[in-house]
Amino acid sequence: xxxETLLDFxxxxxxxxxxFEGLAKASLYVLIASGLTLIFGLMGVLNFxxxxxxxxxxxxxxxxxxxxxxQASGTVARLAFFFLAILLVFxxxxxxxxxxxxxxxxxxxxxxxxxxxxLTFGLTLVIDEIVRIVLSIYGMQxxxxxxxxxxxxxxxxxxxxxxGPIDVRWLAVFExxxxxxxxxxxxxxxxxxxxxxxxxxxxxxxxxxxxxxxxVRRVFTVVFALGIGLAGVAGTLLMWDKVWGASxxxxxxxxxxxxxxxxxxxxxxxxGTVAASLVVGMTDAVMTWWFVNYIRFTGLPELMLFLxxxxxxxxxxxxxxxxxxxxxx
Amino acid sequence: xxxxxxxxxxxxxxxxxxxxxxxxxLYEAEVLLPSVDTMTSVLYFGLFAMxxxxxxxxxxxxxxxxxxxxxxxxxxxxxxxNGAVPLLPTSTPFMVSLLVGGVFAVLLxxxxxxxxxxxxxxxxxxITLGFAQVLYVFVRGWDYVASNPRDGPSVGGTHxxxxxxxxxxxxxxxxxxxxxxxxxAALLGHTLSSTAVSYYMIGxxxxxxxxxxxxxxxxxxxxxxxxxxxxEERAVAIGYNTYLYKLAAFxxxxxxxxxxxxxxxxxxxxxxxxxxxxxxxxxxxxLASIIGGFxxxxxxxxxxxxxxxxxxxxxxxxxxxxLLPYLRAGLGEETLATPVIGDMTLGGLVNTLLNGHxxxxxxxxxxxxxxxxxDGLLGTVRQRxxxxxADVARARFRDQQPTPDRPGGDEE
Numbered sequence: 069x070x071x072e073t074l075l076d077f078x079x080x081x082x083x084x085x086x087x088f089e090g091l092a093k094a095s096l097y098v099l100i101a102s103g104l105t106l107i108f109g110l111m112g113v114l115n116f117x118x119x120x121x122x123x124x125x126x127x128x129x130x131x132x133x134x135x136x137x138x139q140a141s142g143t144v145a146r147l148a149f150f151f152l153a154i155l156l157v158f159x160x161x162x163x164x165x166x167x168x169x170x171x172x173x174x175x176x177x178x179x180x181x182x183x184x185x186x187l188t189f190g191l192t193l194v195i196d197e198i199v200r201i202v203l204s205i206y207g208m209q210x211x212x213x214x215x216x217x218x219x220x221x222x223x224x225x226x227x228x229x230x231x232g233p234i235d236v237r238w239l240a241v242f243e244x245x246x247x248x249x250x251x252x253x254x255x256x257x258x259x260x261x262x263x264x265x266x267x268x269x270x271x272x273x274x275x276x277x278x279x280x281x282x283x284v285r286r287v288f289t290v291v292f293a294l295g296i297g298l299a300g301v302a303g304t305l306l307m308w309d310k311v312w313g314a315s316x317x318x319x320x321x322x323x324x325x326x327x328x329x330x331x332x333x334x335x336x337x338x339x340g341t342v343a344a345s346l347v348v349g350m351t352d353a354v355m356t357w358w359f360v361n362y363i364r365f366t367g368l369p370e371l372m373l374f375l376x377x378x379x380x381x382x383x384x385x386x387x388x389x390x391x392x393x394x395x396x397x
Numbered sequence: 398x399x400x401x402x403x404x405x406x407x408x409x410x411x412x413x414x415x416x417x418x419x420x421x422x423l424y425e426a427e428v429l430l431p432s433v434d435t436m437t438s439v440l441y442f443g444l445f446a447m448x449x450x451x452x453x454x455x456x457x458x459x460x461x462x463x464x465x466x467x468x469x470x471x472x473x474x475x476x477x478x479n480g481a482v483p484l485l486p487t488s489t490p491f492m493v494s495l496l497v498g499g500v501f502a503v504l505l506x507x508x509x510x511x512x513x514x515x516x517x518x519x520x521x522x523x524i525t526l527g528f529a530q531v532l533y534v535f536v537r538g539w540d541y542v543a544s545n546p547r548d549g550p551s552v553g554g555t556h557x558x559x560x561x562x563x564x565x566x567x568x569x570x571x572x573x574x575x576x577x578x579x580x581x582a583a584l585l586g587h588t589l590s591s592t593a594v595s596y597y598m599i600g601x602x603x604x605x606x607x608x609x610x611x612x613x614x615x616x617x618x619x620x621x622x623x624x625x626x627x628x629e630e631r632a633v634a635i636g637y638n639t640y641l642y643k644l645a646a647f648x649x650x651x652x653x654x655x656x657x658x659x660x661x662x663x664x665x666x667x668x669x670x671x672x673x674x675x676x677x678x679x680x681x682x683x684l685a686s687i688i689g690g691f692x693x694x695x696x697x698x699x700x701x702x703x704x705x706x707x708x709x710x711x712x713x714x715x716x717x718x719x720l721l722p723y724l725r726a727g728l729g730e731e732t733l734a735t736p737v738i739g740d741m742t743l744g745g746l747v748n749t750l751l752n753g754h755x756x757x758x759x760x761x762x763x764x765x766x767x768x769x770x771x772d773g774l775l776g777t778v779r780q781r782x783x784x785x786x787a788d789v790a791r792a793r794f795r796d797q798q799p800t801p802d803r804p805g806g807d808e809e
Contacts, residue, residue: 114519175768182459185519186687187767189680193760201757204749205741320677324530331523366538366547374534377527378512385516 073362084234086357087350092240094349095247096312099305100322101329101341102254103298109336110271110291113173113184117191119323121296124195125161125303126314129153130217133307137220146222150304157300165296169289196319203316213313221308239309246305250298251342258338267291271336328377334390343388351376403695407600410436411593428723431702431709434576437596437664439702444603445657446685446697451610452650453683454692455619456643457626461522461679462509462529466502466651468674469532470658472542473498475668478556481541487555490565491574495602495659499652506651510644517629526676533674551667559591560663562598574598576664599660606653611694613649622646626692684759688766690773699774707762708755720751 076082104118132153137146168191176183203210225239258264266287269277278284302322306312312321329348333340355369365371380387411433417426431439449463473482477494480487485497513524536542536549543550559573559580573580574595581591589597613619621642624632632639662668672678681704682697689700710720724747733744741749770777779785 172764172768179771183767183771186683187764189683190760190763190767193756194764197754197757197760201749201754324676327523327526331520335519367534368538371531371534371538374527374531378524378531381516381520381524381527382512385520 076361077357081233081235082357084231085236086353088231088234088236088240088244089356090346090350090353092237092243092247092349093352094345095243096302096306096309097325097329097349097352098247098342098345099250099298099302101326101333101345102250102338103295103302104326105330105333105336105338105341106254106267106291106298107295108330109338110267111173111184111288112181112336113188113292114327114335115295116185116189116323117168117195118188118295118299118326119319119321120192120195120199121161121164121299122303122306122322122326123314123316123319124164124199125157125300126217126307126312126318127199127214127303128157128160128300129304130214130220130307130314132156133220134216143222143224146220149220150308154301154304157304158297161300162293162297166289166293168296169292173292174285174288192319192323196316199316210316213310213315214307217307217314218310225308243305243309246301250301254298254338263287263290325373328373331377332380332387334387337387337389340387340389347388348373348376404604408597411589411596415593428720429710431706433590433592433596435705435709436702437592437599438661439698439705440596440600440603441657441660441664442681442705443685443698443701444606444660445654446682446689446701447607447610447694448650448653448657449679449682450686450689450691450694450697451614451653452647454686454694454696455614455622455626456646457629458514458517458643458647459522460525460647460650461676461683462525462527463650463654463682464674464676464678465505465509465525465529465532466654467658467661467678468529468536468668468670469502469505469651470495470498470655470660471662471668471673472536472550472658473501473655474560474659474662475550475552475666476542478552478560479550480555481550490571491560491562491663492565495656495663498655498659502651502655503648506648507644510647514640514643514647526679529674529679530676533670533676536674537670547670549667549669549671549673562602562663572598574664575666595664599664602656602660606656607694607698610649610653614694618642618645684763686773688763688773690776690779693773693775693779696773696775703762703774704759707759711751711755711758724751 077086100118100122104115107113107115107118133146133149136149136152141149172187172191173184176187200210208214221239225237225242227238229236229238229241256264258268266277266282267290269280269282270284270287270291274284277287303314303318306318306322307314312318325348329344330336330341332347333342333344351372352369355372359365359368414426414430414433417430445463445467448466449460452458452460452463474491474494476482477485477489477497478487482497485494489497509525509528513521513528516524537546540546559575561571561573563571565571572594575591576595580594581588614622621632621637621639624635624637625639625643629639658668658673661673681701685697685700685704687700688703689698690696728743728747733742733747735743766773772780
């Protein structure tokens with residue numbers, strides 16, 4: 069039986085579709101984790117509020133879509149509104165991130181780093197509850213996915229696509245596209261712009277960067293803001309995926325995988341985060357396939373993701389691309 | 398001295414509550430004071446928070462998967478009561494199953510610790526979180542533990558009576574606890590309700606555990622734990638094998654965490670994966686430790702008491718005390734029907750803002766504590782009086798001033 073299932077798994081069409089699903093999942097993971105890794109890399113703050121801010125992004129993105137899309141909107145219009153939503157949410161959350169950094173994270177830089185982690189942990193409680201209150205004012209269910217936002221998805225993203233013998237979903241292709249775009253944009257920002265240079269310098273050696281005339285304080289604010297903005301982009305994309313969807317539990321659902329990805333990749337390295345997203349995404353896709361087809365154990369993919377985390381930390385504690393000293397607190 | 402005062406207050410609490418709320422029907426007391434039922438949960442969860450603080454506050458290693466031990470204790474107790482653990486019949490005394498849960502947790506802590514203590518800082522927090530989440534996902538999907546593992550196990554029909562706390566085999570010492578199945582007891586002509594009995598009995602176990610942990614903290618072993626927190630390299634240089642010390646401290650902390658979980662399961666007679674193994678359960682312990690005072694053993698109990706009082710004050714939706722029914726009764730129908738924002742009436746707004754949203758206010762309080770009261774309730778008090786309260790009180794009694802330069806806050 070094992071041989072049979074293995075043969076079943078090892079066909080071109082199955083392997084191909086699992087590979088595409090894995091890429092799609094990897095794109096989502098890299099989106100939800102890259103903001104976290106930016107913030108950790110420079111500031112050493114493991115931002116527990118990241119999941120909650122992703123969730124806020126999902127709701128804001130959904131809000132833009134629900135307000136703009138009408139029944140009659142065609143595919144092109146819906147896609148245009150989606151990119152508008154991404155821009156708006158990125159802008160809004162970047163501002164929110166900047167505000168959070170300047171008001172409550174900044175006073176804690178002189179303290180041991182644990183206090184920053186604790187503070188962001190407290191922030192999640194506050195954000196989640198505020199979202200719950202707002203939702204209950206509008207009579208929406210906080211626990212279930214926001215159906216109205218899901219319904220703004222263009223028709224073609226609900227349909228399967230066929231690439232030769234391989235069955236994929238158009239949504240997966242779309243997610244891969246957005247993921248690649250975001251990775252390229254972030255990478256270009258970090259390596260091709262002057263500000264990216266400051267950020268890399270700051271994360272190598274904060275004091276030296278400051279001595280050379282970089283306003284490190286402002287760099288911190290910008291990085292925190294951009295990291296939160298990226299969380300918003302991730303949220304906007306997740307809103308359309310019915311596996312995730314805009315709901316309050318999305319906060320915890322995205323926070324834990326994001327932690328797995330940044331830790332497996334090596335805290336604070338963007339390259340590591342991309343690599344780890346691929347590892348984690350592929351694991352998730354393969355395990356989901358086995359779960360759907362043969363192994364009936366609820367939570368098998370989730371279980372495997374945490375095992376990937378544990379095994380990585382045992383074998384290579386600093387992560388795939390991590391440097392041992394980074395974040396040694 | 399402060400110990401005696403706190404104990405006396407805790408011991409008098411059910412009587413006090415009963416007198417104020419039921420005999421005098423003092424409405425304000427009902428609104429402000431947590432019920433005895435809540436106080437029971439403060440005790441066992443306070444013990445869990447203490448066990449978290451024992452490892453995280455004293456050695457500085459943030460055990461972010463501590464819920465694994467709490468869950469192990471809780472599930473062990475229920476599974477033994479349901480006859481699902483081999484070799485242990487359903488008739489196993491509760492105290493024995495508590496200890497068995499504790500031993501399981503010690504074994505688990507050693508397995509997790511052997512791997513995890515090669516790491517430190519964020520990495521340690523994350524690997525312990527990883528282990529705990531593996532267990533969480535596992536018990537949530539394992540249909541052996543319950544017919545619907547997502548909802549968690551509960552004590553079945555094979556074990557109808559409450560769980561007895563006492564010395565196994567000695568009948569007069571065994572008194573049943575349980576939120577519905579507890580015993581009533583007669584004491585000095587008064588009848589104690591089953592809630593009060595559970596409160597005292599669970600309090601007794603918590604007290605024993607507290608003093609055991611305090612004894613360990615004050616022993617040379619505990620000094621090494623603090624040395625590890627303050628400067629691990631130096632502790633190694635002096636010649637301590639810090640790895641073994643950390644591992645032992647982790648195992649001890651796991652044991653008490655499991656006892657707390659066992660008490661929780663014994664009292665509630667059920668457990669869910671969310672309320673036992675989930676990482677937010679550890680988060681609650683963290684909250685309690687920060688508010689009460691990180692690195693003060695008794696602090697987490699006060700922290701959790703504070704936290705639960707806020708929660709109960711703000712989120713009771715209808716029955717019993719709390720702010721919401723108080724406002725509903727106090728403001729009157731007409732005031733509540735006034736529209737404030739758009740269609741929303743004042744009553745609706747009050748409902749929306751208060752009903753079940755205590756986490757918001759707890760979160761705000763937590764953030765404020767991190768920002769402005771980093772030593773927590775107990776730690777700050779100790780800094781103000783310049784030493785642990787016990788020392789200060791002792792010094793006052795002998796008509797001596799406490800030594801002023803004594804660093805406070807990190808002992809006891």
